[in-house]
Every structure is written in C-alpha cells, then in structure tokens.
Amino acid sequence: MVRWKGIDWKAVGNAALETLRSIGRGDILLRMRVDKLFPFILYTFALALTSIWLSYKADQTMYRVETNKQIIENLKIDNAKKTCEIVGLTRISTVERMLLEAGSEVKAPDKPADIIKR
Numbered sequence: 001m002v003r004w005k006g007i008d009w010k011a012v013g014n015a016a017l018e019t020l021r022s023i024g025r026g027d028i029l030l031r032m033r034v035d036k037l038f039p040f041i042l043y044t045f046a047l048a049l050t051s052i053w054l055s056y057k058a059d060q061t062m063y064r065v066e067t068n069k070q071i072i073e074n075l076k077i078d079n080a081k082k083t084c085e086i087v088g089l090t091r092i093s094t095v096e097r098m099l100l101e102a103g104s105e106v107k108a109p110d111k112p113a114d115i116i117k118r
Helices: 009-025 034-089 092-102
Strands: none
Touching (some): 034 092
C-alpha cells in the first residue's frame, strides 16, 4: 500500500474508478441513496414550479396594467377633445350659425328682455 500523509491513494483511485463506472451504468443516484430524498426533491420541484407560475402571472398582470394605462391616456386625450368641442357649441354665435344652417327662423334676441316691475 502506498500511503502519503495518511491517504490511501489506491483506495481513492478505486473509489474514483467505481464512481465513473456507476455513472456509466446510471446507478449513481441509487448508490448515493437519493431515493430517500425523493419526497424532498419532489417538494422542491413543486415550490420551484409554483414560483415560476406566479412570476409568469405577475408579468401578465403588469403587461395588462401597462396596456390599460396606454388606453386610459388615449381616452383622456379623446375626452379633452370632446370637452373642447362641447364648450365651443355652447357659444351663442355657434348656436345661431347652426340654426341658420338647419334652416330655422329662431335667432338670438336683438335687445335685452324688459323687466316688468310690480
């Protein structure tokens, strides 16, 4: 036996060779007794899957929020345009012009109304 500072190099070489053989055969996990840890591995996988799913849902929600913000901005612009049009329609001159175009004989009074005193 070759020993250097208390290390059996022949045993280390045999262990490395045996590890490589078990990797080749595919039974390395059984030799490491990972089958005892299967419930924990399954639980960890379920937690990782749940985390990925929640992240995906959060991203979808943020995408919808950004899309809705853009829609709201466009609607605010449309609202401002409509408000401006409606304010323009309340002017007497605009109403008279629209009535003339419609062929109506109604027009604004020429003189202010008389106040009758009692």
